[in-house]
Amino acid sequence: MAYSIWRCMLNRSATRWHLYRSLSLYNSSHGFNAEEIKNKLAPFTGGSVTLVKGENGIAELCIDNPSRMNAFTGTMMMELEERISDLENWQEGKGLIVYGAKNTFCSGSDLNAVKAISNPKDGILMCMLMQNTLTRLQRLPLISVALVQGKALGGGAELCTACDFRLMTEDSEIRFVHKLMGLVPGWGGATRLIQLVGSRNALKLLSSTLRVHPQYALNIGLADDILSSGTDGPLEKTQTWIASYTKGAAEVNRAVKKVITSGREKLIEDSLRSEKDIFGTVWGGPANMQALEKGTKHN
Numbered sequence: 001m002a003y004s005i006w007r008c009m010l011n012r013s014a015t016r017w018h019l020y021r022s023l024s025l026y027n028s029s030h031g032f033n034a035e036e037i038k039n040k041l042a043p044f045t046g047g048s049v050t051l052v053k054g055e056n057g058i059a060e061l062c063i064d065n066p067s068r069m070n071a072f073t074g075t076m077m078m079e080l081e082e083r084i085s086d087l088e089n090w091q092e093g094k095g096l097i098v099y100g101a102k103n104t105f106c107s108g109s110d111l112n113a114v115k116a117i118s119n120p121k122d123g124i125l126m127c128m129l130m131q132n133t134l135t136r137l138q139r140l141p142l143i144s145v146a147l148v149q150g151k152a153l154g155g156g157a158e159l160c161t162a163c164d165f166r167l168m169t170e171d172s173e174i175r176f177v178h179k180l181m182g183l184v185p186g187w188g189g190a191t192r193l194i195q196l197v198g199s200r201n202a203l204k205l206l207s208s209t210l211r212v213h214p215q216y217a218l219n220i221g222l223a224d225d226i227l228s229s230g231t232d233g234p235l236e237k238t239q240t241w242i243a244s245y246t247k248g249a250a251e252v253n254r255a256v257k258k259v260i261t262s263g264r265e266k267l268i269e270d271s272l273r274s275e276k277d278i279f280g281t282v283w284g285g286p287a288n289m290q291a292l293e294k295g296t297k298h299n
């Protein structure tokens with residue numbers, strides 16, 4: 001009887017969570033026409049966004065356009081959305097590593113594409129497409145970490161802020177170069193940067209276009225660790241790093257991320273109600289009953 005009640009609550013809460021999560025930031029009511037901007041971006045080809053979902057529940061998403069410092073071409077922006085959709089449906093997932101090919105992170109939009117859609121209407125449509133995608137990335141019920149090697153510039157700096165954590169190699173930099181381009185962030189990077197480092201530090205980074213090196217990033221809370229060179233490569237080190245945050249059953253790890261996402265985005269009362277709903281999806285579940293049966297102690 002108890003199990004069937006649990007399953008019923010699980011289904012109801014999961015449905016509510018899916019509805020909340022699948023509601024994109026922008027839709028037609030905001031003037032967003034996905035097909036229109038995708039048709040504009042399609043001619044700008046090159047590079048790829050690849051996804052490998054590991055047996056250990058950790059996926060690796062690679063921004064792969066090394067001949068252009070992993071800049072996002074038009075087709076790569078669309079591929080990123082497809083990979084995020086794949087991850088939203090990966091029920092066994094616990095974690096995600098986002099990194100760039102050939103030891104550099106990402107240099108933002110492909111400037112060839114940028115020049116071709118430099119009118120305000122198309123720029124806003126591209127902005128809404130990328131904000132939708134990066135918000136969905138941030139809301140994934142997976143613990144995500146950006147492995148920053150080399151340079152994360154412009155939209156690349158914004159991409160790394162959409163992950164829960166950032167690890168930087170010793171020679172890497174994060175740089176919000178937008179002001180030098182006569183721009184401000186458009187992919188949601190300003191909003192997320194303020195959440196990460198506070199409005200004063202965010203204003204410093206945007207107005208000075210400072211090259212943020214690892215130690216300074218650590219000091220202001222933009223980076224979570226610095227990966228020193230050694231026998232293991234950066235990706236292996238990042239796998240080891242994320243493993244310490246994703247131990248145990250997938251459904252419990254996913255519930256942990258969901259309560260944080262809820263607390264980060266909602267008003268207090270709404271967040272508390274969501275926390276209750278998410279709690280209901282794991283209370284009395286297999287991992288909870290197993291821990292109780294084991295008499296788990298935490299000494």
Ligand SMILES: CC[C@@H](C(=O)O)C(=O)SCCNC(=O)CCNC(=O)[C@H](O)C(C)(C)COP(=O)(O)OP(=O)(O)OC[C@H]1O[C@@H](n2cnc3c(N)ncnc32)[C@H](O)[C@@H]1OP(=O)(O)O
Binds near residue numbers: 153177
């Ligand atoms: C919302 C923000 C978003 C937007 O507005 O849409 C943006 O992100 S705007 C773009 C912001 N990014 C940039 O302005 C970066 C421009 N690139 C550079 O500053 C430098 O390339 C670098 C990233 C600092 C690397 O310099 P370096 O190590 O000297 O290498 P190269 O400059 O020779 O680059 C190698 C190769 O890659 C091409 N490249 C690099 N970045 C881009 C890019 N964003 N778009 C297109 N192509 C890019 C560069 O042109 C070189 O190609 P070749 O000249 O053909 O060798």
